[in-house]
Amino acid sequence: MRRHIPLLVEALTAIGLIATPFVVPHLGFAPDTVNQILTWGLFGIGFDLLYGYTGLLSFGQSAFFGTGGFVAAYLLTNNLMANVPLALLIGIVGAAVAGVAVGVIALRRTGIYFAMITVAIAETFFFLENSPLSAWTGGENGLPGVPTPTFHLFGLTWAVGTGWSMYWFLAACYFIGIVVALRIVRSPVGAILIAIRDNPLRARAVGHAIGLYKLAAFVVAAAYAGFAGGLLGVMQGFMPPDAFTFDTSGQLVMQTVIGGGATLFGPLLGAAVWLYLRDFLQAVVGLGAAWKLVLGLVFVLLVTFLRRGLIGGLVDAVALLRGRARPAEAEGDAPAISTEPPPLASIARRRRQDDAFTGPVLEARGLTKTYGGIAANRDIDFTVTAGELRAVIGPNGAGKSTFFKMLTCEVPPSAGTIRFHGRDITGLDVSRVCQMGLTKSYQVNQLFARQTVAQNVMVAALAERRGIFRLDLLRSIRSVRGLQAQVEQTLAMVGLAARAEVPVAELAYGEKRRLEIALALAASPSLLLLDEPLAGMSPRERVETVQLLKNIRRGRTLIVVEHDMDAVFELAERITVLHEGRKLAEGTPEEIQRNSFVQDAYLGGVAAE
Amino acid sequence: MITWPNFVSQLFNGLASGALLALISCGLTIIYGTLGVLNLAHGAMFMLGGYAGYVAFQATGSYVVAVAFGALFLVVVGAVIERVVIRQFYDRPPEDQILVTFGIGIVIVELVRLGFGSLTKTVPPPSWAAGVTPMGFLIYPTYRIVVLAIAAAALAALYIVLYRTRLGMIVRAGIEDSGMVGMLGINVYRVFMLVFGVGAMAAGFAGIVNAPVVSLTPDLGESILVQTFVVVVIGGVGSFPGAILGGLIAGEILSLTSMVNPAYSEVMLFVVMTLVLLLRPQGLLGLKGRA
Numbered sequence: 001m002r003r004h005i006p007l008l009v010e011a012l013t014a015i016g017l018i019a020t021p022f023v024v025p026h027l028g029f030a031p032d033t034v035n036q037i038l039t040w041g042l043f044g045i046g047f048d049l050l051y052g053y054t055g056l057l058s059f060g061q062s063a064f065f066g067t068g069g070f071v072a073a074y075l076l077t078n079n080l081m082a083n084v085p086l087a088l089l090i091g092i093v094g095a096a097v098a099g100v101a102v103g104v105i106a107l108r109r110t111g112i113y114f115a116m117i118t119v120a121i122a123e124t125f126f127f128l129e130n131s132p133l134s135a136w137t138g139g140e141n142g143l144p145g146v147p148t149p150t151f152h153l154f155g156l157t158w159a160v161g162t163g164w165s166m167y168w169f170l171a172a173c174y175f176i177g178i179v180v181a182l183r184i185v186r187s188p189v190g191a192i193l194i195a196i197r198d199n200p201l202r203a204r205a206v207g208h209a210i211g212l213y214k215l216a217a218f219v220v221a222a223a224y225a226g227f228a229g230g231l232l233g234v235m236q237g238f239m240p241p242d243a244f245t246f247d248t249s250g251q252l253v254m255q256t257v258i259g260g261g262a263t264l265f266g267p268l269l270g271a272a273v274w275l276y277l278r279d280f281l282q283a284v285v286g287l288g289a290a291w292k293l294v295l296g297l298v299f300v301l302l303v304t305f306l307r308r309g310l311i312g313g314l315v316d317a318v319a320l321l322r323g324r325a326r327p328a329e330a331e332g333d334a335p336a337i338s339t340e341p342p343p344l345a346s347i348a349r350r351r352r353q354d355d356a357f358t359g360p361v362l363e364a365r366g367l368t369k370t371y372g373g374i375a376a377n378r379d380i381d382f383t384v385t386a387g388e389l390r391a392v393i394g395p396n397g398a399g400k401s402t403f404f405k406m407l408t409c410e411v412p413p414s415a416g417t418i419r420f421h422g423r424d425i426t427g428l429d430v431s432r433v434c435q436m437g438l439t440k441s442y443q444v445n446q447l448f449a450r451q452t453v454a455q456n457v458m459v460a461a462l463a464e465r466r467g468i469f470r471l472d473l474l475r476s477i478r479s480v481r482g483l484q485a486q487v488e489q490t491l492a493m494v495g496l497a498a499r500a501e502v503p504v505a506e507l508a509y510g511e512k513r514r515l516e517i518a519l520a521l522a523a524s525p526s527l528l529l530l531d532e533p534l535a536g537m538s539p540r541e542r543v544e545t546v547q548l549l550k551n552i553r554r555g556r557t558l559i560v561v562e563h564d565m566d567a568v569f570e571l572a573e574r575i576t577v578l579h580e581g582r583k584l585a586e587g588t589p590e591e592i593q594r595n596s597f598v599q600d601a602y603l604g605g606v607a608a609e
Numbered sequence: 610m611i612t613w614p615n616f617v618s619q620l621f622n623g624l625a626s627g628a629l630l631a632l633i634s635c636g637l638t639i640i641y642g643t644l645g646v647l648n649l650a651h652g653a654m655f656m657l658g659g660y661a662g663y664v665a666f667q668a669t670g671s672y673v674v675a676v677a678f679g680a681l682f683l684v685v686v687g688a689v690i691e692r693v694v695i696r697q698f699y700d701r702p703p704e705d706q707i708l709v710t711f712g713i714g715i716v717i718v719e720l721v722r723l724g725f726g727s728l729t730k731t732v733p734p735p736s737w738a739a740g741v742t743p744m745g746f747l748i749y750p751t752y753r754i755v756v757l758a759i760a761a762a763a764l765a766a767l768y769i770v771l772y773r774t775r776l777g778m779i780v781r782a783g784i785e786d787s788g789m790v791g792m793l794g795i796n797v798y799r800v801f802m803l804v805f806g807v808g809a810m811a812a813g814f815a816g817i818v819n820a821p822v823v824s825l826t827p828d829l830g831e832s833i834l835v836q837t838f839v840v841v842v843i844g845g846v847g848s849f850p851g852a853i854l855g856g857l858i859a860g861e862i863l864s865l866t867s868m869v870n871p872a873y874s875e876v877m878l879f880v881v882m883t884l885v886l887l888l889r890p891q892g893l894l895g896l897k898g899r900a
Contacts, residue, residue: 105887108886112703117842119838121883123832123875131873257708299712307701
């Protein structure tokens with residue numbers, strides 16, 4: 001692992017910002033251009049948190065840029081307020097409030113729907129500014145006469161002017177913006193946002209209220225936009241109405257993608273490239289209005305061939321030049337799963353209110369799921385007692401996966417109820433059910449594909465440590481109590497401790513399957529459902545995983561769907577047989593083996609092979 | 610003052626512009642439904658259709674040639690864009706597809722600006738449709754009636770293609786389950802190219818038919834794109850009938866609100882969209898669980 005130097009990025013940023021006025025004039029940048037770059041860069045920090053980190057592509061950031069700008073400019077130009085920083089702050093709050101309102105609507109959908117809705121809502125803001133609110137916003141004329149700030153510090157007075165004087169003010173604002181953003185990225189929330197980007201389904205299933213986290217990211221992005229919008233007015237001495245246009249949103253998106261997403265600094269670089277090329281193409285090359293055509297072509301080429309932008313491309317190039325110096329992890333022949341079970345949870349699991357409950361762990365009554373006219377599950381009664389290891393078997397299409405999805409509340413049943421520790425959980429969100437101690441490992445791996453093994457487990461452990469939602473944006477992820485221990489312990493249990501820093505993409509298939517189980521384990525479930533944990537494994541991997549299941553069942557209740565009959569009859573205490581959506585039989589392995597219905601429907605076919 | 614003739618004529622205006630919006634939105638829906646790509650260059654294609662028609666009109670003086678050329682030109686442009694760019698993006702996340710079509714839209718707009726400048730261009734209505742038509746108690750511009758008729762005919766033609774031809778069957782199957790279509794041994798790439806062409810044509814055709822009503826500028830497509838999004842959100846993404854219903858609703862909202870106060874017409878449109886999103890997030894005719 002690389003050595004971690006605290007605040008290195010912050011220090012380098014400060015040095016860069018201080019050095020800029022002494023360096024960039026030699027590169028042909030005018031101070032006004034640099035100031036614009038800073039404003040766009042700050043605007044882009046929030047957008048990068050939203051798109052680069054959380055994966056939400058909004059084409060409507062102009063709404064908040066304009067809102068923050070006009071709120072601040074209105075206060076400053078109508079003699080309501082002389083304090084520029086305070087007006088900027090109120091502008092930020094105004095933009096954030098608008099962000100809550102828009103986010104609640106737009107985040108009802110994802111993907112392309114989200115993009116379309118943000119476009120449409122941003123247009124609404126533009127039209128509102130333009131006519132109904134023109135008495136306050138100046139309509140098409142905007143608001144002229146926005147003052148620059150004056151600071152009184154230690155008996156000194158600093159009246160911010162234009163040019164490089166304005167630069168120092170904007171640089172200070174940018175620095176604040178980047179420091180806050182770096183803290184957010186390094187906070188537990190930052191890790192969860194990345195998880196939502198990479199696999200929203202799993203982020204939710206391990207117990208995070210992803211809707212609220214997405215809203216948080218949206219509001220933070222709106223606040224940054226409002227800050228930058230306010231600074232635009234202060235910088236130009238004039239708040240222009242075109243801050244609200246679709247062009248503004250589009251330019252922000254393009255600059256961020258050109259510079260590189262999920263970097264925080266990408267938008268700044270993108271803005272520099274954008275504004276430099278604009279001036280260069282217009283003035284030096286003499287392209288006139290065609291400069292935007294060139295930028296459009298550059299953008300299309302970048303999206304097609306250099307998706308991670310200039311910074312991402314640079315990182316990749318450096319990695320290539322170093323020649324993939326990473327030595328291949330030496331993997332011994334020793335079995336990864338020890339037959340000596342690792343010590344049981346020495347760290348305190350968060351207490352759940354159901355821990356004292358003594359009845360059946362899970363009790364489903366009359367569970368039915370129909371799709372159209374087809375019944376995937378019909379009238380299933382199902383009870384599991386504490387500490388049991390139950391297997392659910394049945395031929396393909398018997399409805400096992402649907403049954404599991406209903407038990408973990410991924411899909412609501414058409415009829416019937418589910419009680420977990422005596423509490424009715426029917427219709428609850430899957431994240432809430434996971435918080436109560438019921439989760440599942442998936443038949444098809446649901447991992448956070450771009451993260452390391454340890455980061456994957458950490459996402460799940462964070463939900464267990466912090467609960468369903470907490471807005472600790474500025475707290476370091478390292479300070480979450482017991483997190484590291486829980487991650488290490490979970491990895492040790494599944495035999496991946498030596499692979500903690502390896503990216504998921506480099507894992508062998510059997511290792512990915514074990515990580516899949518680790519994600520469920522890290523949520524500290526009292527009831528764990530495993531959907532075909534042995535699917536696709538080699539004989540040796542099967543032996544290891546059966547041992548793993550034996551280890552993890554201590555102190556837990558397990559329900560396993562599995563096709564490997566040898567493993568089922570070795571592990572399970574009771575077996576439930578599903579057939580054509582109904583419960584065909586239930587009993588001990590011996591009873592099931594003797595059951596003539598089961599032999600006809602299922603096992604007979606296996607024996608005849 | 611709101612009078613009956615005024616109200617009825619605005620009702621007709623809404624119908625005509627709504628039918629055009631429906632046509633454009635159908636193009637967007639066909640492309641999205643079959644290819645899974647949200648085409649942010651759709652507004653630019655609408656604008657490009659207008660300019661293609663303008664060029665043809667300047668050369669021949671014939672409205673019919675202008676419309677035919679505008680539509681055909683966009684089929685070619687759409688097919689080429691699909692072949693050269695979009696095809697690289699089927700395996701990439703939807704956000705990448707949105708970004709690249711957004712970039713293509715900018716390239717189209719700036720190319721047109723380079724070629725024709727920012728000043729407006731006009732295409733006159735054909736001589737047989739100039740002037741006004743008395744309709745009982747109101748007098749109505751003849752060309753708007755023609756627009757309504759043409760748009761309705763185009764929607765009908767699109768309906769026949771979608772519901773009565775082999776291509777249409779594949780497209781509708783693609784909207785239902787795109788993964789399955791690829792497994793059926795259909796040359797999906799050729800179909801995709803054709804579909805992108807037809808989708809672009811729907812936008813371009815609307816663009817040239819609409820050209821005599823408005824003046825052409827390179828930025829014409831932007832507000833149309835946004836309105837198209839609203840239509841699709843109201844109607845339901847991926848639903849052909851939804852696109853038509855949404856288009857007519859949007860056309861009427863814009864037109865009837867502007868009768869009361871033009872400043873609020875767009876705002877009203879977005880208010881309705883927000884209401885639909887809150888009450889029925891999948892859109893009026895959209896299916897739950899998609900998108």
